[in-house]
Amino acid sequence: MSTEIFEYAPAPESRAIVNIKSDYGLYINGKWVAPHSKKRFASINPSNEEVLSKVSLADSVDIDKAVKAARAAYNKVWAKMPPKERAKYLFRIARLLQERAREFAVLEALDNGKPIRETRDVDVPLAAAHFFYHAGWADKLEYAGFGANPKPHGVVAQIIPWNFPLLMLAWKVAPALATGNTVVLKPAETTPLTALLFAEVCEQAELPAGVVNIITGDGSTGASLVNHKDIDKIAFTGSTEVGKLIAKAISDRGIPATLELGGKGANIVFDDAPIDEAVEGIVNGIFFNQGHVCCAGSRLLLQESIVDEFVEKLQSRMAKIRVGDPLDKNTDLGAINSSAQLAKIKEMSESGSKEGAQIWSAPCSLPTKGYWFAPTIFTGVTQAHRIAREEIFGPVLSVLTFRTPQEAMEKANNTPFGLSAGVWTEKGSKILWAANELKAGVIWANTFNKFDAASPFGGYKESGWGREGGRHGLAAYIKGAR
Ligand code: NAP
Ligand code: MG
Numbered sequence: 001m002s003t004e005i006f007e008y009a010p011a012p013e014s015r016a017i018v019n020i021k022s023d024y025g026l027y028i029n030g031k032w033v034a035p036h037s038k039k040r041f042a043s044i045n046p047s048n049e050e051v052l053s054k055v056s057l058a059d060s061v062d063i064d065k066a067v068k069a070a071r072a073a074y075n076k077v078w079a080k081m082p083p084k085e086r087a088k089y090l091f092r093i094a095r096l097l098q099e100r101a102r103e104f105a106v107l108e109a110l111d112n113g114k115p116i117r118e119t120r121d122v123d124v125p126l127a128a129a130h131f132f133y134h135a136g137w138a139d140k141l142e143y144a145g146f147g148a149n150p151k152p153h154g155v156v157a158q159i160i161p162w163n164f165p166l167l168m169l170a171w172k173v174a175p176a177l178a179t180g181n182t183v184v185l186k187p188a189e190t191t192p193l194t195a196l197l198f199a200e201v202c203e204q205a206e207l208p209a210g211v212v213n214i215i216t217g218d219g220s221t222g223a224s225l226v227n228h229k230d231i232d233k234i235a236f237t238g239s240t241e242v243g244k245l246i247a248k249a250i251s252d253r254g255i256p257a258t259l260e261l262g263g264k265g266a267n268i269v270f271d272d273a274p275i276d277e278a279v280e281g282i283v284n285g286i287f288f289n290q291g292h293v294c295c296a297g298s299r300l301l302l303q304e305s306i307v308d309e310f311v312e313k314l315q316s317r318m319a320k321i322r323v324g325d326p327l328d329k330n331t332d333l334g335a336i337n338s339s340a341q342l343a344k345i346k347e348m349s350e351s352g353s354k355e356g357a358q359i360w361s362a363p364c365s366l367p368t369k370g371y372w373f374a375p376t377i378f379t380g381v382t383q384a385h386r387i388a389r390e391e392i393f394g395p396v397l398s399v400l401t402f403r404t405p406q407e408a409m410e411k412a413n414n415t416p417f418g419l420s421a422g423v424w425t426e427k428g429s430k431i432l433w434a435a436n437e438l439k440a441g442v443i444w445a446n447t448f449n450k451f452d453a454a455s456p457f458g459g460y461k462e463s464g465w466g467r468e469g470g471r472h473g474l475a476a477y478i479k480g481a482r
Contacts, residue, residue: 008322011329013116018107020193023054026062026216027199029069030209036061041218043192046113047326047335047370055192058215060224063184066213067228070155070182073210079152079180087138090178092205094131097124097170100201104194108166109326111193113335113371114289116327126451127170130469133453134178137474141179144471146481152180153256153479154232159222159246160195161238162188162337163292163393169195171457171468172235173212179477181233184213186225188238190338192216223249231255235476237294240417240462247465258466258476260294260458262391263419265440266412267297267448270405271305273424277446279313282397285422285448287321287333287375291395292341294463295420297448299388300377300399301408307401311379318362318375325367333395336371345373345394352378352387352398383414391417405430409437418460422448441467 023040025032035056042051058066078086097104104127105119114123141150156176160168165187176183187195199214215221219242226234226249236246237260250257267285269278285297302310326334336342353359357378366372373394381388381398388398402408412421421440423431431445441459444450451457456472458464466476475481 008330012325013106013109013327013329015106015110015327017103018110020053020107020110024056024192024196024216026056026058026066027196027202027212027214028062028066029073029213030203033065035059041189043111043190045110045370046190046337047367049369052110053193055196055216058186058217058221060228062215063221063224063228066184066215067155067230069210070184070213071230073208074154074182077208078177078182078211081180083141083180084139086177086180087135089205089207090131090135090138090174093201093207094128094135096201096204097128097131101125101128104166104197106327107197108194109334112162112165112191113326113337115331115334116329117331118289123164123167126453127166130170130174130453134174134474138178141474141478144474146475146478150179150481151479152477154181155230156181156183156233156235156477157225157228157231158183158185158235159225159238160185160187162191163289163294165191166194166198168237169198171237171473175468175473175477176235177211179474181477182211184215184225184231186215186217186222189218226250233257233477236260243464256476258458258468259464260466260468261462261464262417263294263296263459263463264299264389264391264415264417265295265297265420265422266299266301266415266438267422268301268408268412268424268434269303269306269310270408270423270425270427270430271303272426273446274426275306275310275313278424279310279317281422281424281446281448282314283317283321286397287395288449290333290336290373292337292393293449295442295449295457297420297422298392298397299412300397301411302399302401303408304401304403311377311399314377315360315362318377321362321364321375323364323366323372323374333375336373336394339371341393342371342373345392345396348387348390348392348394349376349396352381352385355385355387357381357385357387357398383411389415405434409434413437413439416462419458419463420444
């Protein structure tokens with residue numbers, strides 16, 4: 001097989017379209033305000049360590065101000081507004097996200113390190129789709145099976161991670177607003193910039209003051225928001241560790257929470273699968289977004305009879321993954337989001353080698369500045385290895401094998417998580433059987449990483465509580481609904 005690599009000319013997307021300010025305040029009650037602490041922290045571009053901007057570190061005083069603004073907006077404006085009027089704001093936001101799509105795509109690639117091809121074709125269009133979808137629901141909630149007069153919770157605290165900053169914001173803000181709640185949202189420390197640009201979109205859409213409040217900060221800001229006494233619901237996406245802290249913090253307050261947490265998805269390839277298609281799907285399942293994906297197919301389960309052929313084809317495909325400048329339109333794999341995440345990926349990979357698995361990394365030259373990790377697979381992985389059990393959250397795939405379909409199901413389910421799984425086979429009956437056996441919130445067959453605003457997403461076990469998207473996701477924002 002030829003390993004020759006086709007050389008591409010550079011195809012950089014211009015960053016001229018974004019206008020990043022040197023510093024940002026907090027977006028509270030429709031105004032930009034300085035943080036009480038007067039402290040700012042840098043958001044950097046992880047592909048070259050350039051400081052992009054300084055953002056505000058919110059503390060409990062700022063959070064109190066934001067929650068009060070959200071409460072006043074809820075009582076005086078948003079909950080009272082006829083649903084068909086609320087819908088117009090959501091449509092307006094959706095259209096503005098589309099109009100400013102290139103700006104969001106470039107800014108997300110700069111602040112997060114993910115490739116422009118993904119921000120342009122996945123993150124931003126899906127974020128707009130979530131607002132369109134929920135705009136459609138806003139005036140039809142009484143027909144959605146939640147009773148004749150569905151009521152919002154009130155003020156919702158929302159905390160999101162750094163892997164899909166704008167998209168996770170859309171998953172949270174769109175259903176909250178459609179159902180009549182108001183919002184205080186905290187983006188992740190390393191990726192606050194698209195949330196701040198979204199605040200500008202709220203201004204442009206003339207959303208009433210206080211309906212959406214964006215407070216930047218670190219983990220302590222998130223903890224203060226969770227502990228504020230006047231919030232009515234929490235929506236969190238992030239690690240299982242922090243999810244558990246939140247569950248404990250609210251256990252005696254009786255407020256509802258949706259927790260979208262970690263995963264260790266199994267991608268299962270049976271010996272009757274179309275191998276070349278499956279290789280593409282496995283590559284997408286683990287290397288999309290540098291593997292910083294909660295539902296990544298991070299465990300590959302191969303039926304024994306196809307292991308050698310499959311691994312060879314997978315390695316040859318991995319050698320063609322283009323790693324580098326996130327703003328280059330030909331880049332497949334961008335930068336690792338932070339030095340802390342890179343250290344975690346390295347530590348997990350070292351544990352894989354130490355525990356006896358065989359490492360193979362795609363031959364590629366990595367930039368000298370910034371945070372980078374080559375696409376990597378481990379073969380000879382057993383269930384006991386840490387790299388088979390713990391989330392790596394990077395471009396690292398653990399390959400395990402099985403003999404019988406039953407054994408595949410047992411191995412796939414042998415995890416504390418239960419977010420996603422993939423099944424590759426030409427037999428429809430095997431797909432339906434496996435889908436019944438697998439304990440995972442999302443199961444893809446002969447494809448992977450397909451997302452739609454109408455389709456509920458969420459996990460079993462330590463992958464979390466509740467669903468986002470679709471009618472199930474709406475229920476989480478309506479009092480007493482299931
Ligand atoms: P993380 O450390 O849990 O952080 C998530 C968010 O919580 C961030 O905004 C973080 O702020 C904040 N936070 C940190 N400590 C907190 C505390 N004690 N109380 C309240 N908030 C706190 O997770 P991450 O490393 O950003 O994200 C990666 C994880 O998210 C992975 O485990 C991944 O699987 C999961 N994830 C799940 C889904 C899903 O839908 N199930 C989707 C995407 C990601 P700072 O950024 O300032 O620390
Ligand atoms: Mg950043």
